[in-house]
Amino acid sequence: MIVAALRKKLAYEARKWAEAGSVPLPENLALNAPPAHVKADISLPWPLAAAKAAKKNPVELAKSLAEHLSKVPEVESAQAAPPGFVNIVVKQTALCANLKAITLAPKSYGADEDGPKTKVLVEFVSANPTGPLHMASGRGATLGDSLVRIMRRLGRQASAEYYVNDAGARVVLLGESIKARYLQAKGQEAAVPEKGYQGEYLADLAALAPPEAAGWDAEKWGRYAMDALLSSHRDDMKVFGVHFDRWYLESELFASGAVPKTLEYLKGRGMVFEKDGAVWLGTLNAEGSTDDKDRVLVKRDGKPTYFLPDIAYHKDKYDRGFERVIDVFGADHHGYVPRMKAAIAALGKPPESYHAIVHQLIHLYRGQEAVKMSKRAGTFIPLRELIDEVGKDACRFFFALRTPDSHLNFDLELAKRQSSENPVFYVQYVHARIGSIFRKAAEAGLCAPGGEMPMPNARYLRDPEERALLNKLAWLPDVLLDCERLLSPHPLANYLMELAGLFHPFYEKCPVVAASDPEQGKARLLLIAGVRDAIREGLDLLGVSAPEQM
């Protein structure tokens, strides 16, 4: 809370200072965490950024700004540092008050943070119900779910949605595939269609079919398989700790007539033309479009392509009042992004209201051996198998730790080991250790369970290890804003690693229950309560559990 709140004050004062001295400050006044060798809590590069335009010496500017900012109540000291930084030490009382804010009212911060209260919709996973979810969906699920949780934490109205492609030709194709499996099991001659779904899972599903299945046609078989697979998707997401506010069926979209209505709407906007007997969307020349060609909406045979109902679905998102629309895609769909953006523009929506998060593929290994994933070939690794092997917590933390842009190497053998090589233990262990200290403290009568936590006495918590934790805790809300800005939970996961890394040395050097001065012990107890709550909070936002003991 303190860093985010303090930024406003510092920025306000800096603008006043800049105005008085006619110094052109940059639009974006960001704060830096200073490097390790600088003994300060917050660092401002603002004078450096302004120096050139002002034609002044950056160090002189920094000195002047530092003097001005040292009057801010929460600031202990503000010092200029070459080549033009202002380094700020925050008052101990302010950091202690921040600790109380985290400990007592963890739900209070965020509500008054920067940023609009816009309604935002995050769509993710949206896998076709033609096979089990595979592990790439796990990455998308981690991204989307964590992002929604973080945005809600920041006071946004965020919703999660899963779009189910349950209509179209694939139902029959799926039906033909599973029917072939069924007949094969009966000893009859039957082949899965060449372009059909080859995975063994269909044989398993066929074996579970009721007796009357003998008389089913391909369509009926397709419905049966799709229902079962969709149900497994729901189960997988539940086990993975992922919540969707709505599972939006493509068939609903067709039933509501939204598809032809959307086509008419686009025609009315003059974005549609006919060529070669087909109906096209002018994505090539749509405003702000980066697409490299026009796209077909209705095929020559009169049937819509997948693109048209997708546009109808996105139109529906806006029609339902969402002002910000975020789609999470795997890298294999990245080519889809420019045309979707063009479609948003064609709908007349502001292009900046739409964001596509494209996460790169996961490279899966078993030890040294690369495992190829292919849904068609049926040799993919199902997400469920991954969860069963390495656990939900490790899986989600591992996925959350990387930026979506990075190609992720996931070694099943390594992840299965459940040793310290897995960073999630590093963080969870801190939570468990603190739980242990609290149990000891309760035995020693140092704290009443569930008792209210007062603000720690600011005379204490001045050791480097204590101070480092106080400082780190102050950055948590800022980290959440980073996650929102970057549309990724990875800054939070990395923050938790760093926080955990600061706790362990504290633990070694600063006894809590056994502190020589009982008052100091009390203050430390309040400090680690803050650490515990921050970790619990952070892990919860990532969908990872925070065990009391391990």
Added chain:
RNA sequence: GCCCCCGUAGCUCAAUGGAUCAGAGCACGCGCCUUCUAAGCGCGACAUCCAGGUUCGAUUCCUGGCGGGGGCACCA
């Protein structure tokens, strides 16, 4: 051929254009368990693919290479 992503320590990854110290974890070397969990801590080694450019300042931005991954349908 065109488009997207990546290239940082032995390995897996961080770092809104900032600091003579580019951070973690694992692995490696040396220490540390009569005291709140050694799944830990301290210390030590080890890195920005190459070449230009922009800038007071580049891992970050631009151009061109090199290397790896993915995508380019009137399929879904």
